[in-house]
Amino acid sequence: MQKEQRQKKILSLIRAKRIGTQDELKAHLERSGVPATQSSVSRDLVELGIVKHNGHYTVPKAAMGAAARGLLELIKAGDALVVARCEPGLASAVAVEIDRAGITEIAGTLAGEDTVFIAVTEHRAQLSAMKKIWELFG
Amino acid sequence: MQKEQRQKKILSLIRAKRIGTQDELKAHLERSGVPATQSSVSRDLVELGIVKHNGHYTVPKAAMGAAARGLLELIKAGDALVVARCEPGLASAVAVEIDRAGITEIAGTLAGEDTVFIAVTEHRAQLSAMKKIWELFG
DNA sequence: CTCTTTTATGCAAATCATTTGCATAATGTT
DNA sequence: AACATTATGCAAATGATTTGCATAAAAGAG
Structure with a gap:
C-alpha cells in the first residue's frame, strides 16, 4: 500500500x-x-x-494532535504486539487514553516511561488496532 | 457479511x-x-x-473468587502472550500469585497498573496456561 | 491405550473493503 | 472567456477478512 x-x-x-x-x-x-x-x-x-x-x-495544528498528546509513533512488533513511542513521561497518559477507548482488538497495554506495549488479540487485528489508535489521537 | x-x-x-x-x-x-x-x-x-x-x-463472566483477588479476565494475544486484565492496582498481586504457582509453560510475567502480560513458551502452551491460571484463581 | 467425538487450524477460495487512476466536473484566477 | 487547479464518480486494482474444507489436535469413553 x-x-x-x-x-x-x-x-x-x-x-x-x-x-x-x-x-x-x-x-x-x-x-x-x-x-x-x-x-x-x-x-x-x-x-x-x-x-x-x-x-x-x-x-495545520490539527495534524499534529497526536504528538501534542504524547504519542510519537506506532510500530508493529511481531504478530500481536504494537509498540507506541511517546514523549518522555507521557506513556501512561497515552496508555490510559487507549484503554479508555475500549478498542476490542486490544488485549491490554503496559506503559513504561516513554513506551507503551499494546497487545492485540491476533495478527489480523494488528493493523486495524493501529488505525483506531491513530484516529483516537488524530 | x-x-x-x-x-x-x-x-x-x-x-x-x-x-x-x-x-x-x-x-x-x-x-x-x-x-x-x-x-x-x-x-x-x-x-x-x-x-x-x-x-x-x-x-463468561469473571468468576467471583478470581475477581475478589483482582483478576477480571484473560485474553489471548497472538501466539505466545496472554493478557490478564485486573482491578486497578492489583496487577502486581495477580502477577506474583501466578509466578508463585510455578506454571511451567509460563516464561514470565510483567505487571503494570491493571494489566499483566504473561509470556508463554510456545503456542501450544497458551490454552493450557490460561486454564491453569483460571484454576489458580477459581 | 485405542477408538470416537469434539474442537481448532492451515490453506485456498470467496467475499468485502479500500485505494487508485482516469476522465471529467467543479472551482478559482486572470 | 480561457486557463489552471482541485475535487469526485466510477470501475479496476489491490488488500484484508471471512469462510469452508480437510485434517490435525485435544478431550472423552471404554
Whole structure:
C-alpha cells in the first residue's frame, strides 16, 4: 500500500518546501521515488487536513494532535504486539487514553516511561488496532 | 457479511438454551436462518470469549473468587502472550500469585497498573496456561 | 491405550473493503 | 472567456477478512 508512505512524504515535503500546487507536490513525490497522481494527492491532502494558505500548502495544528498528546509513533512488533513511542513521561497518559477507548482488538497495554506495549488479540487485528489508535489521537 | 449477525445469534442462543457441542449450536443457528459451519462457530466462540463449562457453553463472566483477588479476565494475544486484565492496582498481586504457582509453560510475567502480560513458551502452551491460571484463581 | 467425538487450524477460495487512476466536473484566477 | 487547479464518480486494482474444507489436535469413553 502506497498510501501511508505517500502521506508521510507529503507531510515532510510540505513542512520542508513551499509547495503551491498538487502537480508540484506530485512531481516532488515522484522524484523521491513515491508514485502519485493528482487524484490521490488531492484526497491525501483532505485526509491529512492540509490546507492551502497564501498560495502554498501548510500542515495545520490539527495534524499534529497526536504528538501534542504524547504519542510519537506506532510500530508493529511481531504478530500481536504494537509498540507506541511517546514523549518522555507521557506513556501512561497515552496508555490510559487507549484503554479508555475500549478498542476490542486490544488485549491490554503496559506503559513504561516513554513506551507503551499494546497487545492485540491476533495478527489480523494488528493493523486495524493501529488505525483506531491513530484516529483516537488524530 | 454473516459474521456479526451469526455472533449475535450465538450469544442469545447460548444464553437461552443449554448447548453442549458446536454442531448443536450450528443446527440451532441454521434453524433460525443463519447459515453456519463448525469452523466458523469454533472461531466465533473464541472471539466472543465463550467457554465450555460443565459440558455446556456459557457467556463468561469473571468468576467471583478470581475477581475478589483482582483478576477480571484473560485474553489471548497472538501466539505466545496472554493478557490478564485486573482491578486497578492489583496487577502486581495477580502477577506474583501466578509466578508463585510455578506454571511451567509460563516464561514470565510483567505487571503494570491493571494489566499483566504473561509470556508463554510456545503456542501450544497458551490454552493450557490460561486454564491453569483460571484454576489458580477459581 | 485405542477408538470416537469434539474442537481448532492451515490453506485456498470467496467475499468485502479500500485505494487508485482516469476522465471529467467543479472551482478559482486572470 | 480561457486557463489552471482541485475535487469526485466510477470501475479496476489491490488488500484484508471471512469462510469452508480437510485434517490435525485435544478431550472423552471404554
